[in-house]
Amino acid sequence: MAVLIYTQNYEGKFKKSVFELVSYGTEIAKQLGVEAIAVTTGQIDNAVLKELGKYGAKKVIKIENPELKDFSAQAFTEVINQLAKNQNANVIVFGNNPAGRAIAPRLTVKMNAGLAAGVVAVPTSVNPFTVKKRAFSGKAFADLVIKSEIKILTLNQNSFKVVEGSGEASVEEFTAVIPDGAYNVKPIEVIKSSGKLSVTDAEILVSAGRGMKGPENWGMIEEMAQILGAGTSCSRPVSDLGWRSHEEHVGQTGKVVAPNLYIAVGISGAVQHLAGVNGSKVMVCINTDADAPFFEAADYGIVGDAFDVVPKLNEAFKKFIAEG
C-alpha cells in the first residue's frame, strides 16, 4: 500500500504548491504507516525529482510518454490509474487545481474510490477515513468520511504548510499505455498566461474593486504589488467592465484564492466576493465607507480614500522594505 501524490511540473520545475502537496501526502503516509510516492509526467531533470525527497517522497516516478505533453482528462486518468494499480496505492492525492479537478473525479469512478474535493487538513482519523473540506464557498467546513477502500483527495492550495527535511527520493520510470480515443478532445493550441504571478500562486495579493473608478487608476495598485512582490486581483465588476483581465477575477464565480495577505482596495466585500477570498490568512480593507461589509471580514482596516491612502501606504511599504 502507498500514498500516491500527483505532482505537476511546469516546464520542468515544481511550484511551492507541489511541495505543500508532497508534505501533505507524506503526512498521510505516516498516519497509515506506508510510503509516499510522487508521480509526474513530461520531461524533467532527475535532479529536480530527487529534491521531492526533502518533502518526504521516498520515490518519484516519471512517466515520459510523449503524448502526455498535451492535457486530456481521459488520458491522464488512464495513466494514473495504471500507475496506482502498479504501485498498489490506496490513497491518491492531487492539488485542487485545473489538472486535479479534471482527473480526480474520473479516477474515482475508474478505481471505485471515494473523493474528498478541496480538503484543507490531514485526516482526523484514518479509520473511518475522515477529512475536513471546504464547503458552502468558504462559509463552512465539513468532515467527510470516505467509505471506499481507495481514497482520492484534492488539497486546497495554501492550506497545508510545507515540511522541509533532508532526504533524497529515488527516481523510477514508468511507461503507460495510452488507449485509443484518449485524445478524442483534440488539443489544438496552448495560450500561455501573461507570465505575471498568477492569483492562485501569489502569497500576497493586492486586489482592487470598482472604488478605483477606472482602469487608468491601477498604477498605484500595480506599484503596491511590485513593492511587496505580490500578485494583483480584482472584483467581478472590474473584470466584467474590462478594466482588468479575467484572470484576475476572484470570488464565487472567479478564482478562489488563499494568500497570506489580501489587501482589498475599494472593494465593498459582497458575500460573493468574500466567498473567493475568505481563506486568506490576513485581510486588509481600504474603503471610504466605514459601513462597507468588507470591514467585518477584514483583520485590519483603514477608512479612507484610496487615492490618498494607497500612495502613502506605498511609500511606507517602500521604506519598510528598504530598511529590511
Place this chain on the structure above:
Amino acid sequence: MKALICIGHVPDTTSKVKFVEEDTKFDTTDIQYIVGPYEELALTRLLDIKDAGTEMHITAVNVGLAGADSTLKKALAMGADEAVRVNAEPTDAAFVAKQIAEVFSKGNYDVIVTGKESIDYNGGQVEGMIAEFLGLPSVSGASLFEINGDKVKLEQEIEGGRQVSEASFPFVVSAGKGFASEPRIPNMRGIMMANRKALTVLDPVEQNLMTEVIKHYLPQAKPQCKMVAPDNVEELVRLLHEEAKVI
C-alpha cells in the same frame, strides 16, 4: 442537437449558512434556492447558440427531491425545453453522476453540460464522474464553447495557461467563467411557458455511497477588525510585520 444540462438546486449565494441535528445537516429554514451560478452560465450559452440558429433541444436534469422542481422551473423559464428530475436525495457526487449517466444513456443526447462546481459542497466532481461512467471525453471548467458544424471548440485552464481543443459529440463539459457573459434572466413569457413544458420524474438507479458528510463547522469567528487612521499608514505596516507577520 440534444443537450442535457445538469442543474443543481443550491442555496442562494447570499444565504446565511447554519446547521442542525448536531451540525450534521444544513439548516434549510428561510433558504432561497437557485439554479447554481455556473449552470446559469451553461444554460445561457446553449440558449445563445440556439437563438443564433443552431437546431437544439435542451433538457434540464436534476437529481433531487420534489423541492427542486421550483429550480427546474426556473431553468424552463430561462428557456430549456423540458425537464427531468431523478427523484432521490442527492447524497454524494458519484450517486448524482450515476443517475445523470443513466438519463443520458436512455435519451440519445449529444452533449452533457454541468457547472464547474456546485456552491454547497464545492466539489467540481459530477462532470468528470459522469464522463467516466459513460466512457466519454470531458473538459473541465471550460471558458469557451463554440459550435462549428459537428465540432465544438473548447477552452480550458491548464497549468500556465489555457488549452484550446476541439471535441466531437458526444462529450461532457463543465462550464466555468467565460462560458457565457451575463446569465439570462427569465422574462414573463418564459415564466408562463415554463408551466406548459414537460417535467418528468424518474426513479433512481442503484449506486453505492462512497462518501458521507458527518459534521459541519463554521469558520472561527474573526476578531474585530483593527482600525488604523488614514494618516497613520506606518502603523498598518508595523502591524502587518510585527503582529500579523505577513510581510
